[in-house]
Amino acid sequence: MKILFFGDVFGKPGREALRHAIPQWKKEFEPNVIIANGENVSHGAGISDATIKHLLASGVHIITGGNHSFEGKNASILLNDASLPLLRPANMPSALPGRGYAFFGIKGNELRITNKPDDADLLVINLIGQVHMRYQYDSPFRVVDEILSRFSPSATHPPFPVIVDWHAEATSEKIAMGWHLDGRVAAVLGTHSHTPTADERILPKGTAYISDIGMVGPHYSIIGQEISANLERFLTQIPKKVDVAQAPPYEINAVLLETDPRSHKVVQLRRLRNIISDNLSHDN
Numbered sequence: 001m002k003i004l005f006f007g008d009v010f011g012k013p014g015r016e017a018l019r020h021a022i023p024q025w026k027k028e029f030e031p032n033v034i035i036a037n038g039e040n041v042s043h044g045a046g047i048s049d050a051t052i053k054h055l056l057a058s059g060v061h062i063i064t065g066g067n068h069s070f071e072g073k074n075a076s077i078l079l080n081d082a083s084l085p086l087l088r089p090a091n092m093p094s095a096l097p098g099r100g101y102a103f104f105g106i107k108g109n110e111l112r113i114t115n116k117p118d119d120a121d122l123l124v125i126n127l128i129g130q131v132h133m134r135y136q137y138d139s140p141f142r143v144v145d146e147i148l149s150r151f152s153p154s155a156t157h158p159p160f161p162v163i164v165d166w167h168a169e170a171t172s173e174k175i176a177m178g179w180h181l182d183g184r185v186a187a188v189l190g191t192h193s194h195t196p197t198a199d200e201r202i203l204p205k206g207t208a209y210i211s212d213i214g215m216v217g218p219h220y221s222i223i224g225q226e227i228s229a230n231l232e233r234f235l236t237q238i239p240k241k242v243d244v245a246q247a248p249p250y251e252i253n254a255v256l257l258e259t260d261p262r263s264h265k266v267v268q269l270r271r272l273r274n275i276i277s278d279n280l281s282h283d284n
């Protein structure tokens with residue numbers, strides 16, 4: 001199975017750049033599954049009906065989340081919509097709307113959510129870190145153990161690829177999760193920092209790992225936000241609302257994974273990055 005995973009899609013520039021990138025990369029790489037982190041898809045923070053629809057219409061099959069998942073007017077309604085392939089981190093308070101992991105079945109080009117692990121072709125788990133985060137989430141290490149123990153009690157790899165969107169800030173916490181899950185999941189893919197890291201690798205027991213995939217968003221920005229206003233916050237230390245940087249060029253960061261049909265481990269891992277200079281807002 002080939003899986004194309006885009007990091008945090010940031011605001012309109014991210015959405016447009018993603019819409020531009022997917023047809024090209026689909027043709028080039030022929031992925032079976034396309035996943036994108038959507039926590040910043042609506043104005044740089046949160047989700048909305050229109051922006052979730054935009055991602056799905058662009059060809060994204062599964063949308064993961066992070067600390068901004070609950071921002072946006074209808075975020076809770078969207079997260080509670082069982083028909084949407086939308087996740088939020090599993091180690092947030094369990095009473096919150098939405099789900100932290102989901103099974104998917106794949107038939108041809110179609111991918112559907114399934115509640116039956118026996119029918120699953122893929123499991124996607126979304127986790128959030130505890131280091132340098134505003135809230136004290138449950139331990140992602142213990143929560144992921146608990147999830148995996150339900151489907152692979154012997155601590156072996158489950159009978160389908162397991163992809164973890166690991167939404168965290170500190171690279172130390174990130175690589176710790178890589179080692180924690182090595183051999184038990186297909187991939188631990190970092191999101192949240194919006195900055196791609198060059199440390200992609202397949203760990204000794206077969207788990208693909210990268211500290212951060214990087215965002216899909218405006219290249220001339222401070223992690224997606226407009227430069228001068230964001231910089232002013234650092235200079236003055238006065239809180240200020242900062243907009244999405246709109247101007248091109250835009251950067252597109254993703255990873256491409258290929259899993260073995262028998263072992264369900266990753267046999268190929270490739271980091272993808274493209275910077276496009278066109279203004280894409282009039283693209284079809």
Ligand SMILES: [Fe+2]
Nearest residue numbers: 008039040192
């Ligand atoms: Fe983000």
Ligand SMILES: [Fe+2]
Nearest residue numbers: 066067068192
């Ligand atoms: Fe985040």
